Amino acid sequence: MADEQQPVFNIEKLFVKDLSVEVPNAPAIYLEREAPQIDINMSTESHALGEDLYHTGITVTVTAKIGDKTMFLVECCQGGIFRIQNVPQDQLPMVLGIGCPNIVFPYLRETVSDVVIRAGFPPLLLNPVNFEALYLQQQQQQPAAPAQTH
Numbered sequence: 001m002a003d004e005q006q007p008v009f010n011i012e013k014l015f016v017k018d019l020s021v022e023v024p025n026a027p028a029i030y031l032e033r034e035a036p037q038i039d040i041n042m043s044t045e046s047h048a049l050g051e052d053l054y055h056t057g058i059t060v061t062v063t064a065k066i067g068d069k070t071m072f073l074v075e076c077c078q079g080g081i082f083r084i085q086n087v088p089q090d091q092l093p094m095v096l097g098i099g100c101p102n103i104v105f106p107y108l109r110e111t112v113s114d115v116v117i118r119a120g121f122p123p124l125l126l127n128p129v130n131f132e133a134l135y136l137q138q139q140q141q142q143p144a145a146p147a148q149t150h
Contacts, residue, residue: 008085036064046096056100078108
């Protein structure tokens with residue numbers, strides 16, 4: 001159809017929404033030579049901001065411990081605002097759950113690495129995340145709508 005409009009996908013803004021770093025056992029923790037245990041928790045969320053504007057955020061908490069001593073704790077929420085137009089409604093959840101996080105994640109990764117270095121530790125590079133697999137896993141975990149019976 002000639003009057004059908006092309007899909008639009010633009011990055012309007014990428015930003016750090018929240019960032020904290022704690023080194024509760026400084027300065028003594030810097031004398032430790034043992035490699036820390038790293039625990040990473042990550043979540044994503046998306047919602048509409050207005051007409052054709054959407055926000056996607058990725059929140060990560062990184063905890064590094066040696067035994068029961070916390071080496072460092074980093075919490076970061078990296079966000080993005082996206083203009084999404086002329087995308088079929090049934091495809092919008094995939095764009096928000098896969099496409100947008102794939103754009104935001106490298107910025108989150110850089111922010112976390114930078115703050116860990118500034119805290120006095122070797123760089124911490126978050127491993128790549130397969131947001132498509134996570135999205136599909138979340139879809140499978142959602143209960144199917146109950147069948148309507150009359």
